[in-house]
Amino acid sequence: MTDTFQSKDIPIIDFSLFETNQSLCAQQIKNACENLGFFYLKNHGFNEKDLEETFHRIKLYFDQSHEEKLNYKINEHYYGYIDLRQELLDFKTQKIGDHKESFNFSKFDDNDDPLAQILPPLFNEKKSLFSSLSKKCHQLCLKILQTLAIALEIPQSEGGKHWFESKHGYDLKSGDCLRVIHYPPTVVNNDQEDTRAGSHSDYGSLTVLFQKDIGGLEILPHNSTEWVPVPIISNCVVINVADCLQFWSKGLFKSIKHRVIFRKDTRNLDRYSIAYFFHAGSDVVLDHIPSKLIPQDDDNTKYITAGEHLQNKLNASYQKVY
Ligand SMILES: O=C(O)CCC(=O)C(=O)O
Numbered sequence: 001m002t003d004t005f006q007s008k009d010i011p012i013i014d015f016s017l018f019e020t021n022q023s024l025c026a027q028q029i030k031n032a033c034e035n036l037g038f039f040y041l042k043n044h045g046f047n048e049k050d051l052e053e054t055f056h057r058i059k060l061y062f063d064q065s066h067e068e069k070l071n072y073k074i075n076e077h078y079y080g081y082i083d084l085r086q087e088l089l090d091f092k093t094q095k096i097g098d099h100k101e102s103f104n105f106s107k108f109d110d111n112d113d114p115l116a117q118i119l120p121p122l123f124n125e126k127k128s129l130f131s132s133l134s135k136k137c138h139q140l141c142l143k144i145l146q147t148l149a150i151a152l153e154i155p156q157s158e159g160g161k162h163w164f165e166s167k168h169g170y171d172l173k174s175g176d177c178l179r180v181i182h183y184p185p186t187v188v189n190n191d192q193e194d195t196r197a198g199s200h201s202d203y204g205s206l207t208v209l210f211q212k213d214i215g216g217l218e219i220l221p222h223n224s225t226e227w228v229p230v231p232i233i234s235n236c237v238v239i240n241v242a243d244c245l246q247f248w249s250k251g252l253f254k255s256i257k258h259r260v261i262f263r264k265d266t267r268n269l270d271r272y273s274i275a276y277f278f279h280a281g282s283d284v285v286l287d288h289i290p291s292k293l294i295p296q297d298d299d300n301t302k303y304i305t306a307g308e309h310l311q312n313k314l315n316a317s318y319q320k321v322y
């Protein structure tokens with residue numbers, strides 16, 4: 001990767017290839033995960049009308065009073081409402097928290113588990129919209145992992161293209177989270193620093209990101225010093241590799257830093273986005289991926305679980321105790 005990397009170099013992968021030419025799809029996704037760790041996906045299968053309706057609901061939710069939102073504030077499992085400035089993604093350099101508020105949904109339970117997350121009324125009324133989005137994001141990520149397993153040539157005897165799947169079941173306890181985010185306009189004047197979301201990498205295996213109307217997302221490609229905008233491309237979702245998959249693949253797949261800045265032209269506008277953070281089950285041991293393309297471990301390698309990996313990351317990034 002050189003310093004001349006530009007937005008137009010971010011790969012756009014046509015996911016209809018998953019049905020028509022899986023090995024080509026696998027090669028393209030593997031290349032993107034190895035080189036940049038960030039790519040657009042078109043023909044991803046999400047219904048544009050449902051996404052419109054979801055964004056509309058999200059706006060209604062964040063338009064409510066602060067008191068109302070605090071009735072469902074984030075709990076010890078990291079699900080619920082997260083206040084403005086409460087999260088500090090770039091905890092090493094930023095002095096104040098991100099200029100955003102968000103709501104984290106746990107995975108949706110079909111069995112009416114009494115311990116399941118209680119949703120605010122505005123989300124509960126449209127629960128099926130959010131539950132189907134959560135499940136579709138999860139299924140998409142499973143397919144992406146299938147393509148990686150194909151490209152990694154994981155032997156059939158080890159599970160072949162399904163190797164990652166049982167480790168990421170929707171029914172497993174994990175850090176998976178559908179997050180909706182509202183970035184209000186900045187109140188800080190021009191010569192002071194403020195940011196919508198500080199520089200960070202994501203924690204799990206993969207992230208699916210839906211941006212809408214207002215740009216500001218930027219990436220810092222591996223070995224580069226220049227931030228590169230990730231413009232909104234209609235009908236495309238953004239996929240990125242996250243830290244756990246980078247760790248698990250011994251650095252073959254890149255989890256790169258990204259951030260959301262206040263662009264001059266849109267700093268006075270609200271921005272909304274939706275992210276699905278896709279994780280391995282908390283008890284899954286991040287041991288060797290059976291592929292000759294993954295560097296071998298030495299005998300002293302100590303394996304940790306996906307849950308331990310995530311906890312290390314989370315402990316550092318929240319300012320407040322719950
Ligand atoms: O809102 C965005 O575009 C990016 C959000 C993000 O990177 C995150 O929440 O991890």
Ligand SMILES: [Fe+2]
Pocket residue numbers: 200201202258
């Ligand atoms: Fe992120």
